[in-house]
Amino acid sequence: MTRTELLAFCERRVEAWQRRDPVALAAGHKERGTVVSPIFSKVIGRDAIQRSYESLFQSFPDWTMDNEPPLIDGDRIAVPFTAKATHAGRFMGLDGTGRRCEIHGVLLMDMADGFIAHERRVYDFTGLLIQLGVLRSKPAV
16 A cells, blocks of 8 residues: 555544444454454454444443554554543443543554554553553552
8 A cells, every 4th residue: 555545544544433433443454354452452353353343432432532643664554542531331340430531552553455454552551440440559659
């Protein structure tokens, strides 16, 4: 894919995230694509990836992604992001708390044939769990 095509792909993903559209988001992955993330561990295959998006939006129905401009190197894309959401549905065995959370991270995508072949999501998962009340932290001294 050309840089212009990759930028257009990223823009379509931004629009799908804004709509919270699990079908459109999953459609950007290869049929046997892989996603590795702190929340979902390793997810293989477009159908399973779609279910992971559905699960995310059930737990956090107002999830928003604010992306910085993508960094592109050949067929690799890195997208720094800030996500904000309210914990409204069941997540990791915890019923919705109504707590707001914010995480900063980066999506690392390896592209092939116009689709995401492999995506790694990197963010502070421990910080997310602290914000939701799943974990407690001690104040810094």
